[in-house]
Amino acid sequence: MTQAFSEKLKTLILTTCDKDEPAGGLALDEILFGPESRLGLDSLDALQISVAIHKQLGVRIADSKETRRAMASLATLEAYLQTRAA
Amino acid sequence: MSGKAPVFIQGRGLVCALGADLPAALECLRSGGVEPARPETGPAWPCFAIADADADWQARAQRLVRQAVTQCGPLDHEAPLFIASCSLDIGALETLPEGIPPAHDCLRLPEAIAAWLDWRGPLFWFSTACTSASAALLQATEHLRGGHATLVLEDCARRPNSRSDFSPTHQAAALRPAEAGPTLRPWRILGRHFGPLPADWRAQLAQRLGGRPRRLGEWAELALFGALHCLEDAGESSLPAQARLRLSSIAGPTQALQTALAEYRADGQPLPLGFLQSQPNQALAHLAKALGWQGDACCLTSRETLASLRLVCQSGATELLLGWVDEGGKRSDWLRLQAYEETDLPVLTDFAALADRQLTDFRLQDDL
Numbered sequence: 001m002t003q004a005f006s007e008k009l010k011t012l013i014l015t016t017c018d019k020d021e022p023a024g025g026l027a028l029d030e031i032l033f034g035p036e037s038r039l040g041l042d043s044l045d046a047l048q049i050s051v052a053i054h055k056q057l058g059v060r061i062a063d064s065k066e067t068r069r070a071m072a073s074l075a076t077l078e079a080y081l082q083t084r085a086a
Numbered sequence: 087m088s089g090k091a092p093v094f095i096q097g098r099g100l101v102c103a104l105g106a107d108l109p110a111a112l113e114c115l116r117s118g119g120v121e122p123a124r125p126e127t128g129p130a131w132p133c134f135a136i137a138d139a140d141a142d143w144q145a146r147a148q149r150l151v152r153q154a155v156t157q158c159g160p161l162d163h164e165a166p167l168f169i170a171s172c173s174l175d176i177g178a179l180e181t182l183p184e185g186i187p188p189a190h191d192c193l194r195l196p197e198a199i200a201a202w203l204d205w206r207g208p209l210f211w212f213s214t215a216c217t218s219a220s221a222a223l224l225q226a227t228e229h230l231r232g233g234h235a236t237l238v239l240e241d242c243a244r245r246p247n248s249r250s251d252f253s254p255t256h257q258a259a260a261l262r263p264a265e266a267g268p269t270l271r272p273w274r275i276l277g278r279h280f281g282p283l284p285a286d287w288r289a290q291l292a293q294r295l296g297g298r299p300r301r302l303g304e305w306a307e308l309a310l311f312g313a314l315h316c317l318e319d320a321g322e323s324s325l326p327a328q329a330r331l332r333l334s335s336i337a338g339p340t341q342a343l344q345t346a347l348a349e350y351r352a353d354g355q356p357l358p359l360g361f362l363q364s365q366p367n368q369a370l371a372h373l374a375k376a377l378g379w380q381g382d383a384c385c386l387t388s389r390e391t392l393a394s395l396r397l398v399c400q401s402g403a404t405e406l407l408l409g410w411v412d413e414g415g416k417r418s419d420w421l422r423l424q425a426y427e428e429t430d431l432p433v434l435t436d437f438a439a440l441a442d443r444q445l446t447d448f449r450l451q452d453d454l
Contacts (some may be wrong), residue, residue, distance in 0.1 A: 016357060018300045044301075048359050055353055 009081075010074060016052040017045045028075040033068075046071055059084045090402070093227045097260040099157030101150045103134035107157055136256075148202045154256040155203055161237055161260055166229060166397070167205050168238045169196045170212040170222035191337040191414075193389055205237075210397065211387035213338070214367045221384050223259075228401040272431045272449040273399060273406075277320025277422035279312045280441035287311050287416075295376065303342035303363035306372050309333060309411045312418030313373055316407065320422040324378030329405035331373065331383040332398045335412050338366045338387065369411075377407075391437040396450050399423070 010026055013019070022030075022038040031037040033046065041049075049071060050061045059081055061067050070080035103120055104111035114120060122132030140146035155161070196211040212222040219238075226238045238259045284290065291311045292298045299307060317325065325331065342363035346356040362368050366385040374380055382403075388394040391410060398408055404425040411418045421440060426447075434440070434448040 016359075018359075020298070044359065048357060051355060051357055055349075055355060055357075 006074060006078060009077060012052055012056060013039075013041075013049055013074075016048050017041060026074065028078075029073050031073055032071055053081070057081065091231050093230045095259055097158030097161075097258075099154035099256075099258040101136065101154045101256040103136055106153065144198070147199075150256045151199055151202055151258075154258045155237070158237065158258050158260040163203070163205050163207065165207045165237060166210060166226070166393075167200055167203075167207055168210045168212065168222040168226045169199060170218035170238070171195075172213065172215050172218050192340075193336055193387060196387075197389075208390050208393035208397075209388060210394065212385070213387065214385055215365050217367070219257075221386075225384065225386065225397065225401075229397055231402060271399065271404075271425040272428050272447060273423045274426050274428075274447050275421060275440070275445065276424050277316045277318070277322070277420075278440065278443075279315040279319060279418065279420040281419075283308075283311065283416045283418060299372070301359050301363070302369075302372055303339045303360075305335070305339035305342065305366075305411060305413050306363065306369035308413065308416065308418040309369050309373060309409055310376055312411065312420040313407065313409055314376060316409075316420035316422050317377060322422070325381075325407055326405050327379065327381060328403075329379070329381060329407055330398070330401065330403040331370065331377075331379075331381065331407045331409075332394075333366070333369060333373070333383070333385045333409045333411060334391070334394050335366070335385070335387055335410070336389055337412050337414060338385075339364055339369070340413055392434070395434075395437065399450055 006028065010021070013032070014021055014026075017039075019039055019041075026039070030039075032039050033041045046064075046067050050067055054060045061070055061080075066080075070077050098108065100108045100111055102111055104114040120134060123135045124132060136150065138146055138150065140149075192213070193209070193211060196209055199205075200209050210222070210225065212218045212225070214221045222238050288307065291307060291314075294314055295310070299310065302310070317323075342360060346361045346364045349356040349360065356364075370383040370385065374383060386394060386397075388397075394410075395408065398406060406423040407420065408423065409418065409420045419441070428447060431447045431449045432445075434450055439445055440448075
């Protein structure tokens with residue numbers, strides 16, 4: 001995966017979830033969900049991101065367990081999509 | 087029992103996939119019902135279609151609506167007409183080229199239905215997804231307790247070729263009150279928000295909410311802006327628990343609906359949060375949260391603003407928060423009203439007079 005893809009993924013998440021990027025930028029290994037995260041995404045956001053990924057990248061994330069694992073951070077999501085693209 | 091006056095069903099009509107009237111539908115159910123059809127367009131979900139293959143959907147809808155209403159018996163065509171459907175004319179919107187906004191508001195369809203029925207009374211349109219019929223029935227029942235005759239018609243005119251709207255059913259119910267007893271209350275205006283919005287209204291809303299609102303379409307944002315200003319004008323930080331909230335619009339969340347339809351056209355799958363924004367009732371949940379309130383809230387559509395004000399004011403409520411919100415023209419007019427006992431008050435005959443801060447109290451004529 002390239003830096004351009006990371007940026008694309010970050011933009012997809014921020015745009016589809018209607019969120020501003022946290023101060024200093026969103027780090028690749030930063031957690032995305034839950035009250036401890038700076039973005040504070042929730043399960044509705046997960047559904048929104050999942051549908052947006054399917055629409056834009058053609059990858060369907062199978063179930064909620066897989067979604068939780070894949071969307072832990074930008075890095076895990078990139079890795080997941082890399083696996084699915086292989 | 088709530089202690090409220092009862093309302094009786096005077097007549098009823100039904101045209102659906104099971105049959106052309108209620109006895110036929112019941113007989114069909116007894117003999118095993120009907121098999122669902124698969125529409126040629128849209129998702130391959132099963133749907134129950136009325137056995138009427140007329141390619142002209144308007145002629146078909148007109149005939150079936152009249153058929154259902156006729157079953158109700160003789161009706162007063164000057165009475166209010168409540169129409170419910172789970173879609174805001176989505177069949178017509180679907181056929182528009184992408185990016186082209188509709189040249190009409192969502193009252194085109196109910197107004198066509200009123201014309202088919204030669205109806206001359208005030209028209210109220212309820213489109214709150216699966217709760218549309220319940221919302222229309224509840225509002226009609228409350229209105230009837232004020233002593234008026236009413237017809238409720240629901241799920242009434244879907245296009246047979248719609249990709250996103252299935253299983254047309256035409257139902258009608260004529261209702262009558264147990265006893266005539268108009269409830270005409272005088273009202274005090276505790277707060278209001280009328281007039282053009284400032285250019286930075288979105289920034290002001292974000293400041294008021296403590297951050298940029300998320301998961302809201304423009305229609306809901308407009309509603310929040312006006313409602314919060316109105317409440318502030320009333321000197322209240324939250325809405326009283328017993329208050330009723332009514333949100334009226336002639337077009338509803340049009341932008342969100344068009345976006346969801348465009349996404350649906352592209353690949354059959356709108357983004358979930360965008361699709362939710364296309365549902366008018368979603369705005370009520372956001373309003374309730376922002377107003378620190380849980381209670382009786384409803385969206386309705388009427389071109390006659392004074393008639394919609396009368397409808398709500400005759401419902402028996404004593405505390406009201408009412409909004410008229412539309413994206414076109416960026417309108418978000420709100421009133422916070424409280425019933426009281428003073429009777430020597432001016433009769434309100436012009437809705438626009440409510441914007442005048444000199445007007446602090448009013449009463450309404452009883453007839454709609």
